[in-house]
Amino acid sequence: MNSQTNLNSIHPEPIDDSRLHEILNVQKIAYQQSPASTAKQRIDRLARLKRVLIKYQDEMAEAINQDYGNRSISETKIGELLTCLEHIKYYSKNLTNWMKPSKRHIGIIHQPAKGWVEYQPLGVIGIITPWNYPLLLSIGPLICALAAGNHAMIKISSASAHFGHVLEKVIAEAFPQELVAVINGGGKVSNDFSHLPFDKIIFTGSTNVGKTVMAAAAQNLVPVILELGGKSxxxxxxxxxxxxxxxxxxxxxxxxxxxxxxxxxxxxxxxxxxxxxxxxxxxxxxxxxxxxxxxxxxxxxxxxxxxxxxxxxxxxxxxxxxxxxxxxxxxxxxxxxxxxxxxxxxxxxxxxxxxxxxxxxxxxxxxxxxxxxxxxxxxxxxxxxxxxxxxxxxxxxxxxxxxxxxxxxxxxxxxxxxxxxxDLPFGGIGASGMGKYHGPEGFFSLSHERSMMSNPKLYSLKFILPPFNKPIHRLISKTLLR
Missing domain, CATH: 3.40.309.10 (Aldehyde Dehydrogenase; Chain A, domain 2)
Structure with missing residues (x-):
């Protein structure tokens, strides 16, 4: 069955603003019910993604070909699919190490407390994909999101309609919608999507559209990674x-x-x-x-x-x-x-x-x-x-x-x-974008670096509490405040 036949056989539920909010709420509830996915669970999700990408590689490449009128099948497989498969291997190999807490130094007057950073998933990531590399620029950010333990909604460009409907089927075979959802449609759907209260948005596209996405995200104080363009x-x-x-x-x-x-x-x-x-x-x-x-x-x-x-x-x-x-x-x-x-x-x-x-x-x-x-x-x-x-x-x-x-x-x-x-971060600067993904930066950009501090039974700060005329205060003044 070719991708044109598949496209004709799909009758997706119309997407409006209320439906987008419904999917997002389902994903947020699902995340809250299980917010601490293990490395094993994340690696399993990446493995499931890899299996469907390999299984449907011909259908996806043909769909992109139809969207373009003529898009080199080899360029799609080498430039997009192969790159995604290599990213999956890389993240599967490294994410266990990245998930480990990072020990941090605690100041002398707060000893013997301990401090560290834990890398917590953000929650639900919104991924807005352009038409030029629709496979790479939807799956690439998804790999980072899954490796960091997040759920995700992917908005496909309306110029990639054939591919978008194939990807919707591919992702549905690998994941329940409360974990990963693919959204198709243009115009109002795109605008509504960028206004959703995600925990972070990754947008890839033009500088002008990036400005509108950032403005929409700001209404909900949603942080953004903007991968824009410019004249290289x-x-x-x-x-x-x-x-x-x-x-x-x-x-x-x-x-x-x-x-x-x-x-x-x-x-x-x-x-x-x-x-x-x-x-x-x-x-x-x-x-x-x-x-x-x-x-x-x-x-x-x-x-x-x-x-x-x-x-x-x-x-x-x-x-x-x-x-x-x-x-x-x-x-x-x-x-x-x-x-x-x-x-x-x-x-x-x-x-x-x-x-x-x-x-x-x-x-x-x-x-x-x-x-x-x-x-x-x-x-x-x-x-x-x-x-x-x-x-x-x-x-x-x-x-x-x-x-x-x-x-x-x-x-x-x-x-x-x-x-x-x-292993190289990808992203722009100034008018060409903000934020990075790929490499370890992809994991950390989509994780919350949560500071943690623990005091033992001994509460050392009691020795420097008011009144501030004790010998310890004079010692602090002579040794630390200079």
Whole structure:
């Protein structure tokens, strides 16, 4: 049975605000009845999740393919499913150790009391998922939530309707709704979801929508992790091998047709190096995608709205003097499948729309520089990006750039792949987000770090109680208050 058949056979109960509150209340009651899940229970939940992800991998990949019009099945399995499975292994291996209480120091006048921190689940986590990596960006936060002992509600983007209905079935097979629930629908459903009184919200999406989610969450004082986007720049040092740079940039920019929050957005090359880069870039594009139109490996733009937005950037850049260089080996009319051929733009200026907004597509503006200090100033004068990529095998120079810039991630001679690293935290800074997950940060971000203190039978503070004219007070004054 294919995913289209499954979608047609599902008749989900209409979701309105009262139904959302009902599901949330059921989850909160279930959590309160059993708030202290053991490591064994959490690992078992992750194992159940792994089993259904493997079982339904083809159906989920096909559903995402249908949502896009054409989304590479291999990209879904490697970039999304495999990353989730590796995260499950990582959290299953480490969460027992993370759950252990952490001993803390107690001040001398409070001795012989003991202090420690216990890591308690927050309760119910709201996960708001975008359309570009719907599997990874729904299951990834869910893995962190389950590892930390939480329950979760997952809101799927309305642009991922086929996938959302498949995921609803997949999750229902693994978990009761009072533990994990999948919510589909758009518009009012999305707005109502962000207003729910969760114990924490993880939102992945655009900066503008992130602002509305944060404002909605603030009405209930719900803390948020915002994984946003922005324009992630690439800076290439003059010592770099342009062939090597071109291959790595081609992979990172064209994976998912550039519809990736950490895709290289725009690029700074040393003056006079653009033509050499373009020659190598063309080679790797042709090698990876010898044809585009009916190539299942080259992903479509997800919908007409996003396609029109990208075409608008190109029209604006062309009108304002940019040179548009298209890499379309067979000169196919790829618009028939809502695809955009890989495009490099030169002669761009900061005022152009393509340099003002996150691109989220297979378009790569290139600018040249004389002095690296000018590039540092340019990057620092703009909103802080989710990632900054620097190409140079000299570690001292890389450290220099890293110390003088801010970004959610700093990649040296690599793009994109940090997202798949289990032990690295993922998140932005400033306009590109707040909070972290992945790695141990994922566990601790979704846990309450509860301070604990215990006094023994001996109550030492009685010796310093008023009146404050005892020898102990004079001793404190001479030894501690100085």
């Amino acid at each position: 720049p690439v800076l290439v040092h003059e010592s770099s091998d342009m062939q090597d740079v071109a291959q790595r940039i081609a992979v990172g920019k064209l994976w998912n047709a550039g519809q990736t929050c950490v895709a290289p957005d725009y690029m700074f090359l040393p003056k006079g190096k653009t033509q050499e880069f373009l020659e190598h870039f063309a080679y790797f594009v042709n090698e990876m995608y010898p044809h585009l139109l009916n190539n299942p490996d080259y992903t479509s733009i997800v919908n007409d709205k996003q396609y029109g937005r990208l075409q608008g950037y190109l029209d604006n850049a062309r009108k304002n003097g940019a040179k548009i260089i298209e890499f379309n080996p067979l000169h196919e009319d790829v618009a028939l499948h809502r695809k955009i051929a890989p495009i490099v733009l030169t002669g761009v200026t900061p005022e152009m729309e393509i340099m003002q907004n996150e691109i989220f597509g297979p378009l790569l503006p290139i600018m040249e520089y004389d002095q690296i200090d000018d590039v540092i100033h340019f990057i620092n004068s703009r909103p802080r990006p989710l990632a900054l990529y620097y190409f140079d095998f000299d570690q001292a120079r890389a450290d220099f750039i890293a110390q003088r810039t801010h970004s959610g991630h700093f990649g040296i001679n690599t793009v994109l792949t940090h997202v798949a690293q289990d």
